[in-house]
Every structure is written in structure tokens, then in C-alpha cells.
Amino acid sequence: MPEIAIKATDAQLDAKYGLPKEVRFCTRCVMSNQRPASMPEFRHRPDRRGAKYLHIDAQGVCDACRYADKKEQIDWKIRESELLRLLDTHRCADGGYDCIVPGSGGKDSAYAAHLLKYKYGMHPLTVTWTPTLYTDYGWRNFRNWIEVGGFDNVTFKPNGRVHRLLTRLAIEHLLHPFQTFILGQKNLAPKMAARFGVPLIFYGESEAEYGNPIAETATSLRDASYYTMRNLEDVYLAGLPIPALMERHGLSLNDLSAYLPADGEALASSKIEVHYLGYYLKWTPQEAYYYAVEHTGFQARPFRTEGTYSKYNSIDDKIDDLHYYTTHIKFGLGRASYDASQEIRNKHLTREEGVALVRRFDGEVPERYVREVMGELGMKPEQFFELCDRFRSPHLWKREGGAWSLKHHVS
Amino acid sequence: MRRSSRPQVAIVDYGMGNLFSVKHACAYAGMEASTTSTAQELLAADAVILPGVGAFGDAMAMLARRDLVSVLRDIAASGKPLLGICLGLQLLMRESSEFGRHDGLGIIDGDVVRLEGGRDHGRAAKVPQVGWNRIHRRGAQAWTGSLLDGVPEDAYMYFVHSFYVRPVDPGLVVATTRYGPAEFCSGLRQGNVCAVQFHPERSGPDGLTIYRNLAARLPASMPEVQHA
């Protein structure tokens, strides 16, 4: 039975992980100030030192909504011409690849890859880090992306034993079942770019659209600190420093290498650039869905994803449902909150509708896959739920009559 | 009594039927229509429409409960235009065999029997008939001067029914329709009483012609009468 390294002092904090003690909801979308901004996952420590959270201004509007306003002012023709210039300087005529599109065949990577290849005449190499556990539709959509959409693909599958161990440790120390996937997916593309000698990488939307510091939206580039490291000593995986992983859990540096970011210096000299396509093209996630159905054989699932109302968002990994359940536990924000907020900003939903959806679906227990995922990781579902309870912050949760409930509901 | 300058049509409300579409069709054709179940208003109207959707026996019971049976007979006898639609056509008859034997209003001699299914143009003709079907004119002049005046011969109308009428006097039949093995009466006329098996308010422009014809035969604008 692995140790559970939750420090006793954590339980004494009023608000865990440096979360803002006062809970505020955005008056435009349904996000709250408890939403964590992206941090490089390889710096993620159990106390979330240095973590930032969604900023809601004095008017009650969050940064993501402010950015959505700004988006309306953008001259997309100018942005597209910037894209064309960028692409022109990289486009290959000798039969090689000229850009890397990371993804798993979900609607966003399907859209990005297809546009780059068929509209803009580029020669993308798609790069995939496999989900922890493919769903049926996830696998089918991935295959269709390649077969119907028509792309070359390199797939990296990590060592199963290492992956299962690290994922389990991430759950135990961080209640973060998704960390290993994020680490793998975000770190893979720059490394592949270096190996293939293709310096241009395209992601879809910038996370800034969702609430990262608004300064990040001023550029098309993903900040290198997200995918490079300078010093192995700064790195934490599954909430543990590298030496602890190696000594306590018998992992070698080679075992861990797939989860480590590229070396900063080495990458700097390689001229690798990671761009967000969403900086250059107006990105409407729902339209990416239609596009993917139309062009790459994408299919939404025939059932609602647990915790939300959507059928096409992030449906390739069974562990996804657990991930959003843990965000609900840790931050009081489940999947419906994320999905609805994005759709409100895109004006597909009114705030009232968003609130109704959050009230109805947020925090739904992930019954569908929890047993299978836990079994895969060598854990029992009960352990997972026990851990969940320990990660509930007292400033968010109260216990009444044997049941947990949130202190604050969006309204 | 203040009289509106538009013709007044009373639609019999006996708790069954698509009153609102009938009302809207009347409005569209320039008539003022109201739904009512009181004898006084029915008798005062320029024309009466008897709509109906549902079972014959239930309908007669509802009419009886509202004391409308003799009122409708009086209206038929008064010479005022009376338009029966769908079940409303069937209720005019002497009797029906739907769910047992029931007496109708007896305004038209004849009975009501069940549509047979069978085949129709190579497909199963299911009962009830739900959908569009042609109405055929019985004789070149059969529709002239009637509510069907101006409706194209063999026009399509919308039907929803499981039963049809068999008037004893074939001379009353102005329109027939084929379904399955049968060719049944889809429209009849007895003086001021006109009734159709289909739903003219659901039959597009051709159906609306019937409402326009009704409007055309009603008293034109009346001067407004002011009371001191």
C-alpha cells in the first residue's frame, strides 16, 4: 500500500493550495476565482506554490471574458496575413514536414491539422501521446483523423508500468489523474520537433482564452517556460521531486524522460517555436466540432459525458471524467462549469442557461469509468473517493448529515 | 348591441377539436371568429362552424351536456351557413357505429362507418388515414356556388380520420376521396349545411379558399350601431 504523502498541515489551512479564500463568481460566465491558471505541470507541487488563479476584476468580470471581448475587436484579416507570412517562411517543397500538430484526433487537433494541410498547403506531421485509456469513440476518432482526414502520424506510447505508477502517484499526492497525460502531451511535441528537425508547432486555442494571465494573449507564442526546463532540481512529477521518484519508487531517469520537458538550452538553439493557431484564426470550439465531422470523420459520443451536457468535448480518455471530478473536488468547478463558460463567452449560451447546466451536471460522480480506470492503476474506487474527501478544502465544502455539499453555488 | 363591421363566425366549443387553427383560418379569411358553447352566441352569429377531433360518442355526450344538440338542429334549419369539419361532418349524421351505436344530430340522413385499411397504390393503407389525399368533384357544377367554389378539381386536402359518412341521398355528395378499397364521401352539401371530412384549415391555400368562400357569403360590412 503506497504512502499517501499529504502533509498534516494541509488540513489546517483554511483554503488549500493557496486558493483565494473568498469565493467569487464571474458575472458573465460561470467560472469562479478558484479556477487555477495553467502552470507548467512539471512544477506542480502539492501545496501548489506559485499557482495563480482566475482573476475577476472589480466589475465582476473574469479575465477570460475580458479576453473574449477583446477578441471581438481583433482584425482577423490582419492576423491571418501574419499567419500566412509565418507559414510561407516554413512551408516545405522538398517532400518533408514543415509543421507539427500535436493532438489525439479530437475536434481541435482535427480542425487545426486539416486547415493547415488542406487550406494553407502545409505538410503537417501529427504527433500523439496516447490517452491513458482510450474510449471507443476516442480510438475511432483518432483512426478517422488519420485515415479519413489524411495525415501522417507519430504516436508515442509510454512504458505502461511507469505510466500507471506515475498516474497513481499523481492521484495520491495531487488528486490529479490527468497530470501524466498533460505532461506527456505538452512535452512531446517540442521533443518530436527537435528530433524531426521541424521547428514549427501549432496548438489550437491558447489557454489564455480560458483564464490564463491576459498578457499571454498578446502573442501567438506559447511561453517556453511551459515546455522547457533549466534544472532538473526544479522538476516535480506527480508532486514529487525527481530524487524521491527515483529512490522511493525505483524509477530511472530514462523511465521518467517521457514526462520531462525538453532541456531549455538545447531547445533555445533549435529555433523551435510553439504557436497557437487560435491567435491567428477566430476559434469557435463548436464550429471545430462541425468541421471535424465534415472533414475528418469525427463522431460525437451518443451519450452525455458525465459531469456535463456535452457529447464532443474531450472524449478520448476514460480518465477525463475523473479529472473533471477532481477539479470539482479541489476547486468547486466541474466539467459543466468549464464547458458552459466557454460557450457563454462564445455567445452560444446565456449565463442563465449556463447556470442551469452547472447546477444540473457539475460534479456528477464518474460512475461510468471509475472502476475500470482504478483497476488499471491498481487502485480501488473506494481509495479514490477517500482521497477525494481529503482534498476538499474547508473553505469550499461543508459536510451535512453524512453528505458533502459546496458552500458556494453559482447563481 | 354593437356590431363589428366584420362577419361573425361562431365556432362550437364542446371541448373537443382544433379550435385554434379554425379560428386562425377564419381570421386569415377576413372573418371575426370566436369559440363559444352558449346557444345565444351561436344563434346570433352569421355562420357556425362545427369542428371536431376525437370519438363520436364522446362528442355527442359533450354536446348534450352543453345543451347544444337542439341548438345545432335549429341552426341547420334556420338557413344560416353551417360548416362541419371532420368529426363535425360525422356528427351531422343520423347515427355512427364508432365504439358501439350512437345517435348523431340527425341533420343529414345517413350513417358513419369505419374506414377499411387495405392497400392503396401498392402501399399499406393504414387506419386512421393521416395525410393528404385528393378530393374529386361529383359532376362539373357540383362545387359552383358552394364553399368549394374555386378549389381545383382533384385538389389535395389534409385528412385525419378513421371513419367516414354514408349519406342516404347520393345527391348530397359533392366530393369523394379514394382510400384503400373505398371511395368515400369527403364533402357534402344540404342547402345551407356544408360539411367536409378533411381539415380545410390545415390544407394550405386550397383549404383557405373554403374559408374565403364562407366569408364571401356572409353579410358584408354592417354599419356600426351605436347605443345611447
Place this chain on the structure above:
Amino acid sequence: MTIRMIARLDIKGPNLVKGIHLEGLRVLGTPEQFAKAYYEQGADELLYMDVVASLYGRNSLLDIVARTSREIFIPLTVGGGLRTLEDIQQALRAGADKVALNTAAIRNPTLVQDATTRFGSSTIVVSIEAIRKPDGHYEAYTDNGREPTGVDAFAWARQAAELGAGELLITSIDREGTGEGFDLELTRRIAEAVPIPVIACGGAGTAQHVADVIVHGKADAVCMASLLHYHLIKQDGKKRRAGLEAEGNLEYLKSRRGFSKIQGTSFPAIKAFLGTQGMICRQPAGETVHA
């Protein structure tokens, strides 16, 4: 006896929307514009579905039903979130001729019985939205294709007919919005199993698909959405974009793109094509076309 051609309008709030696999709420215009155009082009019936009614526990179609029934004089069926006899009553009062029941009926089949007793069989349409499972079974879904029920679509169809439903509206969730053709097996097996009319829905991409579902699917009526909508907006894009409120996913309309999966066509063209195949459809006023 004609085969009825029905236009299906999925509605969210003030907008007409069109998804794929009952997902996605891309706005294509306002329901009023489409309804009027289809009426004038010879639609035999209209079907209004409130696609988010179950999601939000509301039904907000009454206004648009009332407006429609003042100007459009063909049968109108209304569905989406109708849960009680009062809901049905309200829809009928607003001007609907028929109501379509799905979620509420599957959860509580006696509703079908009660509704047909109170309002008449011909008023009650039971809507079944089904997905084909890998083992060949068809499972019925509720809540706009979001909740599996474990109910076999064929068993439910038979039961609904026995409970007194006047018609069945059968939608293939796998096919709907894709333009790849109807699920012929689903339609045919139900049409052959029940004595009431069956309306096929989901997947029409060409007029040939419509012919196929009539001949091979044994449908008594055909319901179409994408096939008609994407064609209509091509003809009149500016008008479609005018008068839209800010709400909803308007990106597609603004972008003026096409949608390559759907060839798109209109009622007159479909009916003319079916005529050449020996199928009888109601022809527009003034024309008599003999089979």
C-alpha cells in the same frame, strides 16, 4: 394516398439550429423564416422541436407556435420537453395540431395512454430517437440524444402503438445531420411491426435518400432538416442573417461557408424526383400530376 414530406425545425430560444448526431447548436436563421419558406414551397407538414427543452427543463416554443399558426395552414407538430397533460394542452391551445413525446413517454408510458384518451390518438406522436449498437440492437435515447435508456427501440415502438399513439416519429441519431442517408433497417423494422404511420427522420442528404426510405424503409412520411435548411440558406443568405439576435452560435452563418456533407434541395425538387420514381406526393395548388 400520398407520402408526406415534413420539414423539421430544431429550435433553441429564438433560433433555428442544426446539429449533427443531435449535438451542436449551429444557428441557421429564425424558425419563422424557414417555416414560411417551406410552407410556400409545398411542405406537407412542419415539425418544431425544442432541442434544449429537456436539458433546461423548459418548453419555450409556445410563442412561435402561436405565431406560426396564424399564417401557416398545414399541420404542425410540436415536441421537446412536453412532460404532462397540461404541457400538451398548452401546446395544442397555442395552435399545434399534434405533439411529439419522447423523454416523458419512455419514462412513463402511461402518459401516452392518458394523452391519447384525453386528446385523441391522432394528436399524439411518439418520437423515438435510436442508436445502433455494435451487436445490432437499437437503443432508445432521451434528452436530445444524451441519455441512454436501456430500452429496445423496437419493443418500445410496439408498446407505444399499443398504448394508442397515432404515429411514430423515428430518428436515427447515428445518421441525423450527416447527410449519409436514413437508417433503412431501423425504419423498415418498425414500419412493418406497427399498424400506425411511421415518419422517418435523420440522415437525408439527397432526394434519392428520401426515395430509398420510402421504398426500402417503408416509411409513410419523411422528415427532413439539414437537407432543406442548408439549401435554403444558400439561396437567401442575407435574409437569413438579418434579424438574428446576438444569442447563439452564429459563426457558421457569418462565415458564409458551405457544408459539404449535404447536397441540399427543396420541396418542389424532392417531390418532382419522387414523382419520376412513381411515388405520389401532394403537388402544389393548381397542379394536377397523375402518377
